[in-house]
Every structure is written in structure tokens, then in C-alpha cells.
Amino acid sequence: MKKPIKPARENISPSDLTFALSTCKRCLWIKYWYKVSAPMVMPLVGTLSLLQEEFFQRADMPTIDASLRPGKVTKWSEFVKSKPLQINGEETRWRILGKYDLLSSNDDGTVGLIDCKVSDSERDSGNFYSPQLEAYAYALENPAAGKPVTVASMGLLVWQPTHAIGDNSDNSGFGVYQKYVAVERDHDNFIQTIGDFINVLEGELPDAGVDCQSCRYISARNSLDSL
Numbered sequence: 318m319k320k321p322i323k324p325a326r327e328n329i330s331p332s333d334l335t336f337a338l339s340t341c342k343r344c345l346w347i348k349y350w351y352k353v354s355a356p357m358v359m360p361l362v363g364t365l366s367l368l369q370e371e372f373f374q375r376a377d378m379p380t381i382d383a384s385l386r387p388g389k390v391t392k393w394s395e396f397v398k399s400k401p402l403q404i405n406g407e408e409t410r411w412r413i414l415g416k417y418d419l420l421s422s423n424d425d426g427t428v429g430l431i432d433c434k435v436s437d438s439e440r441d442s443g444n445f446y447s448p449q450l451e452a453y454a455y456a457l458e459n460p461a462a463g464k465p466v467t468v469a470s471m472g473l474l475v476w477q478p479t480h481a482i483g484d485n486s487d488n489s490g491f492g493v494y495q496k497y498v499a500v501e502r503d504h505d506n507f508i509q510t511i512g513d514f515i516n517v518l519e520g521e522l523p524d525a526g527v528d529c530q531s532c533r534y535i536s537a538r539n540s541l542d543s544l
Contacts, residue, residue: 318347318522325352328398328414331452334510335445341526342517349518355531365435369476370394370418378421378429382497385470388423390431395420397456404512411515413456419474420457427469430454434475435493443500446473450500451507473498 326349337345348354370393378385399413421429430453432446454468476493483489517523525532 320521321350324350324410324518327410328412329402329452329511329514331413331415331449334448334452334514338510338514338517341529341532342523343525344529344531345514346517346520346523362435365476366418366433369433369435369474373419373431373433373474378423381431381474382472382499384497384499385421385429385472386423386425386427388421388429390419391422392420393418397453398461399456400459400461402455402511402515404508404515409515411518412461413452415453415456417453423469425469427467428457429470429472430457430468431472431474434473435478436475437477443473443498447500447503448507448510451503452511454502455507468502471500471502473500 329349333345333348337348344355373381373390374393376390378388378390394416396414396416401408402411402413403409417430418433419431421431423429430450432450432453450471450473454471457468458465475496475498477496478491479494480492481489482492525536
């Protein structure tokens with residue numbers, strides 16, 4: 318596959334730092350150089366995420382978790398874009414561009430960043446999602462335009478569906494177990510991860526990931542042409 322002169326996109330999605338980088342570098346490379354991705358059908362994800370975010374709009378931060386600084390959720394579902402990323406002291410062509418879930422304005426002038434999850438996955442840990450949240454924090458602290466802010470806290474707000482509730486068709490739903498997972502700031506790990514990410518993008522077409530279902534399907538589908 319020939320590498321184009323210029324990538325089809327130069328804005329790095331924060332979620333790609335967790336899922337795409339750890340799944341298949343080949344698919345990741347094609348996504349950024351050709352803007353081609355495998356289709357994903359998750360019809361309920363957007364609806365559930367929106368309901369969760371709406372529930373916490375204007376919430377007092379200590380009511381979400383007692384460890385959080387006094388403040389209130391004042392912004393939600395807004396895009397942030399960073400200045401060009403610097404790796405080893407050199408400016409790259411790449412920037413962070415993504416949409417965070419919830420952002421608080423704290424009484425001390427800092428902000429708190431919260432990423433909402435409706436999930437029952439065991440990987441909902443601070444370590445797994447740290448690069449993604451650090452990417453949002455980087456864009457907030459190093460914005461392409463506007464005033465930078467200091468991100469004092471990051472965390473996951475997880476809703477795990479546990480049971481059905483209600484007594485009739487007009488009053489029914491799902492009960493959830495809610496937990497807040499603090500994500501410690503780890504700028505060094507973010508710089509290492511984003512450096513590895515950019516090295517993949519700037520290199521030649523990588524091999525397919527051994528567990529990549531999309532690459533397996535494409536390979537199996539293409540093999541049928543020789544039958």
C-alpha cells in the first residue's frame with residue numbers, strides 16, 4: 318500500500334490512544350493516512366452516554382465523589398483542540414482533537430475532567446484510560462486557541478447496569494451501580510504513549526494485529542476471490 322504525501326487527518330482522537338493503539342496498528346495507520354475505518358454499529362451507546370451526561374450537568378463535584386474539589390459541572394460535550402504536539406523537543410504535524418464528556422469549574426480556579434462510561438467491563442481502570450484523559454487535559458492546558466486551564470483532577474464516572482426497575486410499561490428502566498474511578502495525572506506516560514502513536518503513524522504500513530477481527534475478515538474475504 319502506497320503511503321500518501323500527506324495524511325488524510327492530522328488530528329489525533331483521544332480514544333485512539335487506548336483502543337486503536339492496543340488493537341491493530343495497521344488499521345490505525347490506514348485510518349489516519351486514508352481516513353478509512355471499519356464500520357462500528359453500537360446504536361445504544363450514544364443514547365446511554367447522552368442520558369448519563371445530562372444527569373450530571375450542573376452537579377456539585379463532591380456529590381459525584383467526596384474526593385473531588387469543590388466546584389460544579391459547568392461544561393459538557395465540547396470539542397477541544399491542542400497546539401501541535403511536541404516530541405523530544407520538536408514540533409510535529411499532529412494535534413489532539415476530541416470531545417470531552419463533563420468539565421467542572423472548581424472554586425480554586427482549576428477544572429475537573431470526567432469521562433462517562435456505561436459499561437460492565439473489567440478494563441474500566443484508571444491505567445487503561447489514562448492516555449485518553451491525559452489527551453483531553455493536554456488540549457485544555459495547551460489549547461490551539463483561547464485561554465489554557467489547569468486540570469486538577471481526572472476520572473471515570475462508570476454506570477454498570479445491574480437490574481431492571483419499574484412496575485409498568487410507563488415506568489420502567491434499568492438500575493445501575495455507580496462508581497467514580499480517579500485517574501492520576503501521568504504526563505510522562507502520556508508523552509511516551511503519544512510518541513509511540515506518532516511513530517506508528519509516521520512509519521510505513523504496519524503488520525496487522527494478531528487479534529484484529531477486521532484484518533482477519535478482510536484476509537478471509539480476499540482469499541475467497543481465488544476459489
